[in-house]
Amino acid sequence: MSDTDTSTSVYRYYDRHKVLLYVGVTARGVSRNNEHNSKPWWGFVSSQKIEHYQTRKEALSRESLLITEFQPPFNVQQNPASELARRAYMQHVATAAPDAPAAHEMPKWLTAGITKQGRIVIVSATGGGVLKFVRNEGKPSVTGKGSVIEHVGHDGTALNIRVRGNGWESATGARIMLGYPTGKVVIKRIEAITT
Numbered sequence: 001m002s003d004t005d006t007s008t009s010v011y012r013y014y015d016r017h018k019v020l021l022y023v024g025v026t027a028r029g030v031s032r033n034n035e036h037n038s039k040p041w042w043g044f045v046s047s048q049k050i051e052h053y054q055t056r057k058e059a060l061s062r063e064s065l066l067i068t069e070f071q072p073p074f075n076v077q078q079n080p081a082s083e084l085a086r087r088a089y090m091q092h093v094a095t096a097a098p099d100a101p102a103a104h105e106m107p108k109w110l111t112a113g114i115t116k117q118g119r120i121v122i123v124s125a126t127g128g129g130v131l132k133f134v135r136n137e138g139k140p141s142v143t144g145k146g147s148v149i150e151h152v153g154h155d156g157t158a159l160n161i162r163v164r165g166n167g168w169e170s171a172t173g174a175r176i177m178l179g180y181p182t183g184k185v186v187i188k189r190i191e192a193i194t195t
Contacts, residue, residue: 010024020072123160141190171193
């Protein structure tokens with residue numbers, strides 16, 4: 001049996017508002033889902049629809065048709081408007097949560113509270129929307145010589161960032177600058193605020 005004769009599925013991921021986020025094909029079922037769960041957009045996925053086809057050729061044709069018709073924001077291949085669609089989607093997500101930064105305002109500074117524990121500082125920002133999708137990727141700059149981000153977490157209501165380093169002794173708060181490259185929400189900078 002050739003690759004073209006292999007039964008293949010077309011899967012679609014939707015967000016909680018039934019917006020089509022991504023279309024793909026696979027003959028590997030659940031293992032393909034597991035490969036997507038590290039994607040920055042995976043947190044938006046709320047439901048999935050699957051269609052089965054007798055051949056891979058049929059599935060690829062259906063995938064191409066769906067991408068062309070709906071231009072899902074996180075499909076890059078076969079979707080020349082993918083960057084524009086991602087930006088529009090991120091703006092939609094931010095608008096759905098009034099206290100979240102809007103993608104069109106990037107970069108966006110958020111005011112945060114701090115809790116000091118010796119050389120450890122917990123920086124906490126509250127709000128909904130995109131905050132729960134914040135990732136610590138790249139090398140964001142942090143106040144204080146040798147300061148580093150050790151952990152980024154969410155407790156359902158707040159974004160909590162654990163920072164280790166110097167330069168926070170006189171800090172009374174913090175500012176967090178977020179960026180939105182290619183549909184991700186990432187930390188660009190954390191600064192101490194002194195009054």
